[in-house]
Amino acid sequence: AQRVTQPEKLLSVFKGAPVELKCNYSYSGSPELFWYVQYSRQRLQLLLRHISRESIKGFTADLNKGETSFHLKKPFAQEEDSAMYYCALSGRGGNTPLVFGKGTRLSVIA
Amino acid sequence: GAVVSQHPSWVICKSGTSVKIECRSLDFQATTMFWYRQFPKQSLMLMATSNEGSKATYEQGVEKDKFLINHASLTLSTLTVTSAHPEDSSFYICSARELPGETQYFGPGTRLLVL
Numbered sequence A: 001a002q003r004v005t006q007p008e009k010l011l012s013v014f015k016g017a018p019v020e021l022k023c024n025y026s027y028s029g030s031p032e033l034f035w036y037v038q039y040s041r042q043r044l045q046l047l048l049r050h051i052s053r054e055s056i057k058g059f060t061a062d063l064n065k066g067e068t069s070f071h072l073k074k075p076f077a078q079e080e081d082s083a084m085y086y087c088a089l090s091g092r093g094g095n096t097p098l099v100f101g102k103g104t105r106l107s108v109i110a
Numbered sequence B: 001g002a003v004v005s006q007h008p009s010w011v012i013c014k015s016g017t018s019v020k021i022e023c024r025s026l027d028f029q030a031t032t033m034f035w036y037r038q039f040p041k042q043s044l045m046l047m048a049t050s051n052e053g054s055k056a057t058y059e060q061g062v063e064k065d066k067f068l069i070n071h072a073s074l075t076l077s078t079l080t081v082t083s084a085h086p087e088d089s090s091f092y093i094c095s096a097r098e099l100p101g102e103t104q105y106f107g108p109g110t111r112l113l114v115l
Helices: none
Strands: A003-005 A010-014 A019-021 A024-026 A031-038 A045-049 A072-074 A083-091 A104-109 B004-007 B010-013 B019-025 B032-038 B044-051 B067-073 B076-081 B090-097 B110-114
Touching: A003 A083, A010 A019, A019 A104, B004 B090, B010 B019, B019 B032, B019 B090, B019 B110, B032 B067, B032 B076, B044 B067, B076 B090
Parallel strands: A010 A104, B010 B110
Antiparallel strands: A003 A024, A019 A072, A031 A045, A031 A083, A083 A104, B004 B019, B019 B076, B032 B044, B032 B090, B067 B076, B090 B110
């Protein structure tokens, strides 16, 4: 069964501190992993996807197949990073939809 | 980037009435659109996958006759909540994808309140 687990509902960090939002998944096959972000009163938007191997707004995420994890990291948190973060997966190619985790609310304290 | 719009952004209706929500891809043709439902402080739950010109595929537990989905064109999908009841009150979000395997873009959502 497809499942995405985000163990933390809320994560509070001080400005300038490192951030790690945890995401673990279960999927029989080779999934594609994503991180989506939802700022206050805005729509859900793609932050990054694992196949791109890019850094967006200072965030990176590495797919660890052995640990079935796709944790989101940023070395120095900024206040504007405060938002709801969702980890999601889908099957590669085809018309498979995204399966979302329950989300983690990141609060960056000044 | 690609833009997906939803209309209306919010709607209040009486119990027993039907409500139609539109989802449009503004600058691309969406072969596939998805409808999600989000309860307060919870994640997005997929309701159905809609492919242009064919019947929608509903997730387990989602009533087809209750949530009618039509994807008549490559830029428009509609979700009709029939005979709405208070428990249907939720935030409904659509997303659209131009081609299989590509990024899904999300609409801003429609908040439905059934009195």
